[in-house]
Amino acid sequence: MLDGALLVRRQRVPLRLSAASYLGGLVFGLALAALILVQLGVPAAALWQEFVVQTFLTSQGLGQTVTAMIPLVLVGLGTALALRVQFWNIGIEGQLWLGAMAATWVSILDLGPEPLRLPLMLALSMLAGALWIALPLALKLLWGVSEVISTLLLGSIAFFWVQHQLFGAWRDGTTGFPTSPTLDATERLPLLGWGQVHAGLWLALAAVVLAAAVIGVTRLGFYARAVGANRRAARAAGLPVLLTVAIFVLGSGALCGLAGAVIVTGTEFRLSQSIGAGYLFSGIVIAYLARSNPLAVLVVSFLLGGLYTAGGVLKVFYGISEAMVLLVQGVVLLSVLCAQLFADYRVVARRPQ
Known part of the structure; x- marks a missing residue:
């Protein structure tokens, strides 16, 4: 039987584990943000188009992202x-x-x-x-x-x-x-x-x-x-x-x-x-x-600039308020931050003496 568990900070975080935590937190945050936006009336089919295609895969959207970056x-x-x-x-x-x-x-x-x-x-x-x-x-x-x-x-x-x-x-x-x-x-x-x-x-x-x-x-x-x-x-x-x-x-x-x-x-x-x-x-x-x-600052700034660009599109074309845009952005960023826990610490089981 287990008597509990301890969180022990890793002395060195492997690159593979760090990348996996980033990706997992980003996917979870985007999924949660998508649920919020759908509830606010944004069509589910438009989310991929606005968050990815229009932000990173078009010349105009990419230019706006780089400018914000x-x-x-x-x-x-x-x-x-x-x-x-x-x-x-x-x-x-x-x-x-x-x-x-x-x-x-x-x-x-x-x-x-x-x-x-x-x-x-x-x-x-x-x-x-x-x-x-x-x-x-x-x-x-x-x-x-x-x-x-x-x-x-x-x-x-x-x-x-x-x-x-x-x-x-x-x-x-x-x-x-x-x-x-x-x-x-x-x-x-x-x-x-x-x-x-x-x-x-x-x-x-x-x-x-x-x-x-x-x-x-x-x-x-x-x-x-x-x-x-x-x-x-x-x-x-x-x-x-x-x-x-x-x-x-x-x-x-x-x-x-x-x-x-x-x-x-x-x-x-x-x-x-x-x-x-x-x-x-x-x-x-x-x-x-x-x-x-x-x-890494350069990479994170680029992704955050894209998130801000997508937020501007949501306000203009879908009538989402500034407060809700900030909420969605905060959900994504907070998910990524929390996911770092799985990279920075490992769980050690405590067994009874």
């Missing part, structure tokens, strides 16, 4: 870098807002010559994101203040700062709406000739390749793995713990700030109140599902 890659990669050194960046949206504001500021003041204005907007957005996360980093390293609280509060401050600017000095005088003036043509990321896909794709891919190279083959990547595994042991071994944490956390803020500039210069072409909504949830989910692996 670009900022997701940046925020997911930024979150993954911070998690590498056990720093919980819950202020993703705040750093994104600061990056978007920095890019908008350059545009409004017409800083620099026109040919260099777009690179200046992108560079300042990264600097703004890094500076916005620098304060929680300092509080964490100097006095042990929880970064969960400090980054989250700074995210709220950034949002209210954006509100102050959009309802004040940066309000578009031509429309009167709380948005910034539209960017000039020279201040926008060029399109690649495939729907709305823009040159931000190259920035996202370059960030992934650079992060993978740093983590995989450099000494800094080894330091980060050691710090993430056991910071106290890494310090006792003489590794540069503070420097490693600072580089990865500041890089996290810079990537999130760049995501804000990419949204402003690539898709929205102005600063609005809604550009940062939802990216905190997305960044954490992407980093967790990818296990902080930069190449």
Whole structure:
């Protein structure tokens, strides 16, 4: 007879088991989401067409998915870098807002010559994101203040700062709406000739390749793995713990700030109140599902972008409310997250003595 069972964490998760858990969770989540949508009046025959064919197998749908993927890659990669050194960046949206504001500021003041204005907007957005996360980093390293609280509060401050600017000095005088003036043509990321896909794709891919190279083959990547595994042991071994944490956390803020500039210069072409909504949830989910692996971040971001694209189709063509679309997306993502339990842990039976 059995006296119970224990969940024992695996020291190493086999690739085959991890892939099977991902696939199983995805299939279960999609099946549950399909049941919900059918109950809401979406024809069952249309689900495959909307979720797979129109999203991934047509040129227009794939272009929309890739466009949605670009900022997701940046925020997911930024979150993954911070998690590498056990720093919980819950202020993703705040750093994104600061990056978007920095890019908008350059545009409004017409800083620099026109040919260099777009690179200046992108560079300042990264600097703004890094500076916005620098304060929680300092509080964490100097006095042990929880970064969960400090980054989250700074995210709220950034949002209210954006509100102050959009309802004040940066309000578009031509429309009167709380948005910034539209960017000039020279201040926008060029399109690649495939729907709305823009040159931000190259920035996202370059960030992934650079992060993978740093983590995989450099000494800094080894330091980060050691710090993430056991910071106290890494310090006792003489590794540069503070420097490693600072580089990865500041890089996290810079990537999130760049995501804000990419949204402003690539898709929205102005600063609005809604550009940062939802990216905190997305960044954490992407980093967790990818296990902080930069190449896996790219794959998960692509799939999540497809899920968001399908959600937009459901709202437009089937009258599904925003709340129900978020519910369906949450069901799929939560199923995949829960399925990781079967990969991360194994069940050990306890027998009576």
